[in-house]
Amino acid sequence: MSHPTTSPRHAAAPSTPDPPQAWAPAAPTIALLTALGVLMVGQMYTVLALLHPMATALGTTPGQATWTATAFGFAYAVGFLLAGPLSDRYGSRAVITAGLVAATAATLAVSVAPNLPTAIALRSLQGLTAATFAPSALSYAVHHIAPQRRGTALTCITSGMLAAAVIMQIGAQAVAAGLGWRAVFWFSAALMALSLIPVRRVLRPTLRHGTAGGLLQAFAAMPRLLRRPRLVALYLSTVALMSSFVAVYTAVAIAGPPSIAGNSSAILALRAGALPALVAVPLLAPVLQRLASPLRVVLAFAPAALTVAAGSFLGGHTVPLAIALLLFVAAVAAAAPAVVETINAGAAHAHGAAVALYGCSMFIGASLGPQLTGALTGLGFGGILRVVAVALVLGVLLALPALRHQRIE
Template identity: 35%
Template sequence: MASPTVHTTAVAPEFSGASGKIERAHTARTLPVFVLSALLATGQMYVPIPLFNAMRADWNAEASVMTWIISAFAFGYAGGFVLFGPLADRYGHRKVLTAGLLVAAVVTILTGLAVNPEMAVGLRVAQGLAVGSIPPAIMAYVATKITPKHRAVATVSVATSFLAATVIAQIVSQAVVASFPWRTVFLGSAVVFVILALTVRRVMREDTPTGRDLPLHHSYAAIPRVLRIWALLPMLVAGAMSMAVMVGVYTGLELTGVVEGSGELLALRAGALPVFVLLPLLAVPLARLSKHSQIALGVLVAAAAMVAATFEGSHLAVLTVLLAILVGGLGIIGPAVLQSAGELGGHARAAAMSVAMFSFYVGATVGPLVAAAAAPHGFSALAWTMTLLLLGSLGMTVLGLVVQRTTTRATEAAA
């Protein structure tokens, strides 16, 4: 790959209407809908966690089977990013997003009607694949149609919504299953998918797709190029490890039984909500740091919380605070990796961000499996395992910085 592609920070092409003037989206109308769509889409991964006991009782299934309900969705979700991300540019962001929301509604209904774990796992892969069409279309639209001065806040807000779904989806799911059958969660989600599909069609600008006169395979040609951006690859691994920690910790809480009672679990989950409100407000001061520094800061904050949790994990109030700190640290990492992918990807911004989100949910696929392996040894073992993953993430971040500086020096010397 040519070195200019590695270092360019060019934004994706801007499109204009018939008047020749660039048509910007109305941020105040568009962003809330995107935030809700991101919450609902990613939240589908986490809604089964509070439903584990009800689903197991309904199906007479083993506890170990339930972790695959999470991993199956993450697997399909990751694949959806790569499959549909390039198509968003080819056919139009509004068209792909609207279709994705409607298809997600159908598959989510079917998931809620599953009669056994085997059927549920297969449907969860299909659900993840359909829902995986949503985030790339949103992020590409933000990168091209949102007013430039609003993009940083918009990007962080949407990226934070992906992370906030970890907690918010569990809170909603836990509240619903306390009064209704567990299948209600999926059926209700399907209804909201339809409502959002109708809404995004109204608030988004007309599509300005590119490359439709080229063969279909051309839309995917950018993905191999992205995978040859050597400075980006370690950061993608760092993002994957951080997402594995995010999903692994909350899955482990359910499996270890360190907290008993729905009230205590709800308190643990709700304790992180203020952090998600704070993260977008930190976008401007954090922007003063390099992306590598932001990732390193997030990793160190999250790792410190996990180390402390190994000693104080049995105290509910302390654990609630530590989980909030953990989420805060991880919430810094995700947007930084996404923005790095967009910058390093250059004109392949949409593909690069799709690959970045793919890497996140590869990590999310692994997270529940790691939690299932560590949980039988207690919460302390789970916390130490997550700490090791975070240290690996820090190592990958440092490696990415070294590779980027080496490549920069080589390019300058060649010039």
């Protein structure tokens, strides 16, 4: 996990490491960036638990309300491409701070949206501002955490971002049940504003080593990477992975497994049941990393497809369905870092640009997931999951060229 986050600036020239005495304190830095990862990335997923009350308040349907998730995700994908080079140019702490201020305002604005078109526009703005966090946080960890702690830091931060999909849905459902859906955005905005205090106290300013040319170099590397078929296939596999992940949780929210449809407590338990997987996979990272990353991609995608396919037949049985979703989330949590490492290994010296494109493809996939579910609601919960399983099989096929390339080498 220590490779994928090399910045675009360092892709062009060797980095000059900070002297040992300059390393940031690992524990508070990791705790802060992991918590903020849950909060900021989780804004993508909060609306999946709010589709019904939002639809009622905005005068639309839950299926149409999924556009609030899609709009956020597409804007986040674009923002990810911009934030990485900006972080290199102006420093991670500066970009995180500015992004938190902007995201606080955008999140408050979403809470007062009077209709669906306005909510979609404001969610786009929220996604663009929230996107400043992830690449800046990962860049900060690479530059300021001591090498012996860096792997742990990156694993915790990226796991927090993935766990946000579950944690923030649970939190949003609980808040909305007592205070209404708009309160979810009030609380999120308040937490963003309050986090500015520890950001200024814990994070250190980053010296500006980059130049305007550094920005141009980062963007120029992206078209070159997109001319490499194996990397393009891996980016497409990322789209398949994340669209499937979000589609499954959207299906839980709007299609409803037959055994728990309309039962908010059961749906909450189903979401929470995946949390152990998001704790276990980071703990197992040292063992998993003994396998080559392309092999881990294939070995993770395959059980993801199998568990979703099995889950499509378990809608009438809550406990087996919860176990299937637990295994599915574990497979996704194992696949995501393996895809990053494989992309990084094939990116030569353009690591920062490669990871920026990976982040973009992640959130393009996350944006397509709600629309996939919305378009397939007529198939029912089981039918949606069977289509998702096919998408994951496609992800396996897209990852195979990287595995074959490794064997040839």
